[in-house]
Amino acid sequence: MGRGGKRGGRGGRGGKNSGHVSGERQSYKRFEDLRRDNDNFRKYYMAQKIVSDEEFPELMESMRSVLPTNFRITGSRQQAIDIREQIINEFVPYIKETSIEGAEIEPPHPLEWYPNNFGWQFMIPRVALKKSKELSKFHSFLVTETEVGNISRQEAVSMVPPLFLDVQPSHYVLDMCAAPGSKTAQLIEALHSDVEVGKTPEGLVIANDADYKRACMLVHQMNRLNSPNIIVTNHSGERFPNIYRQDAQGKRLSRDIVQFDRILCDVPCSGDGTTRKNVRVWEKWRPDDAYGLNPIQSKILQRAAYLLKTGGRMVYSTCSLNPIENEAVVAHVLDHFEGALRLVDVSDQLPALKRRPGLATWKVMTRDGTLHDEYESIPVDEAGNGRRKYMEKFFPLSSERMQELNIDRCMRIYSHMQNTGGFFVAVLEKVAPISVDEKRKAAAEEAAAEEATFAVPVEAIKSDDVTAMDTDCAEGAANPAPKRLADEAEASDSGAAEADSDAADTKRAKIDSAEKVGDRAERQPYLPDNPREDPALVENPFVFLEPSHSDLKSILEYYGIKDSMSRNGFLSRIENGAFRSVYHVSDSVRELMELAGQRLRVVNTGIRVFSRNSVKDAPCSFRLVCEGVPQLLPHLPDRYVIDVSFRDLKTLLDEVNPLLTALSDECHERLKSVPASSSVVVVYDPAKHENDEEKPFTRMTAQLMVPCWRGQVSLSVHMDKNQLCSLIHRVLGRSVDRNTVGGYKLDNNKTAATRSAAETPVLAGNGDISDAE
């Protein structure tokens, strides 16, 4: 099914109406009985000449066939390399040796256009892979690694848009329509890609979605990626609020908003490029599916244009083949901004990716199946109805204008070209300021730069500055963009930005409760501005914790967290005057959240690093949280970081909860310096043990970090079950069922759960660990 969301028109991809493009009730048909064809679809796309007449049957045939399985290796570069090598060295040979009913199987292969061989394709469709006994080992590897975040099962073409954004660690990135988040994950990886493990990039990613429940799906994605540089928000993209900068005194600068270096608009669409995955698209496809989507797609793109820095880049993408959702949106928005935006020629980027140029002409099909070349040819009935519905903006601009706009720089990807789904991608650059405030600021900056360069007398600069600003404004006035849609975007923004006072009151009550906490945060607490759609999903707002907060202070002191970890980035959700978990965000996220105050509706942010632990007599009431360990490790003193040999790592994973005496003397000795009932991190660094005889089953280069609980007499792995299964497989070469891994072969015939509560924190599923309480 296509995509959408609450505003996404009928059905679009990921929307509330998923599965019902037409919005009409359909009688249920079995998957196998669904017709993989549609007369109007055929007629419409033949007429659009998206491919030549000779090629069209091949395209249709491909769109009817089942998709291969595609996946992407994710996570930090070093970790991703290890997983890639595991696939190459373990699974490719194993699949080469495997046959199904006597037939050989083509092993998975890297997508040739995806950088570093991190994108993969396996010709066996997902359902067949799931059902195959012969491939069960590979299937369970994919499932486990997906769950722990080392692999993302993502359609190949869906991996394309983020690659063209060229995200750098310093960038401020906005993903306008982000859920469920596979592309957000790529953006985050790119942000972290050239940054040392444990270091934090300067930039950030805001992952936004209009649908609150779908925005919550982003939280899961986020937890797998362990980034302190992400904020998940819940706004309609076209009304994404302005975040104002402040002057040195903290006064809001109402004419200076935070803008982004990169914006992804992977907008809600009809999704008719996804027929290979969503077979029901065939029977529901109607020519006017695109009509309801075009306006919202245009508004999202326009809002993005305002939020983009001059010199910044954005990508507009859909999984639809329909020019009304694609070239029509891009062309009219470019035309609207009169040269401030341009299409970027990316023909030299990802050269192995096969693509076709954007269309310069197309037709609009009315409901009766008639194709129209121009708006004026649509008949109007006596009451004047008809044409209004088929807006002028669905049609191409004049052929000269389309050429001027370089519409051929848009990219169309068809399913038969490289065995994928269909996709549309346009890369845009903002080459000039758009709003009056931006123009004014640009002029002031230019003048300041001139001042610095030529050291012109101050008086002269001032008058130049004023002239430049006046001139610029005058130009703006003399050369006004046809501002209707732009003004809509701006106006709607200001509307969206105003806090709902009732909601603010509710949140204020929660903050008041937060403020009752002993030495509460002095920082202005962050308050979401509108109520959630579903009250059951309302969570307490995040509050930044002052480093002097007694609980935080005691945690930092106990674990000896070094000053290298920013003290201003700790935050929490307060409930009944106390908090259970402490999260950490990057400086960039903190600054942005403080600037945004109540304007930004934050669903989640940061990495959970500490969690309350009610083990009696524990020297610290908070333990380290598994997903926060990579973030904490560089800031932990040696005392809590135990370097181990392969033998100790093996014992730990073999037994899950070994007695301290089962470990090597050296390791045991080291653990004696850690108080009982305390978190500790066991680290295996392959580089330090290169010459050891015993090594992990899978060749590794990345450090392994195993969060553990040091009990009175034992050490237990303190990880989520999927992570533990993945680790056991990679280190020991054994496939372990996640349902039994908690009690996995304990040396003394006890399962982890039967050890005394104070001794063993209980392993739980779904990325969470509950302490024995």
Ligand SMILES: C[S@@+](CC[C@H](N)C(=O)[O-])C[C@H]1O[C@@H](n2cnc3c(N)ncnc32)[C@H](O)[C@@H]1O
């Ligand atoms: C195609 S999906 C996005 C897929 C996502 N980029 C990914 O790669 O996982 C479109 C998303 O847009 C959201 N959406 C619909 N209308 C929106 C709007 N007006 N503003 C922002 N998001 C919207 C939907 O909830 C849906 O999650």
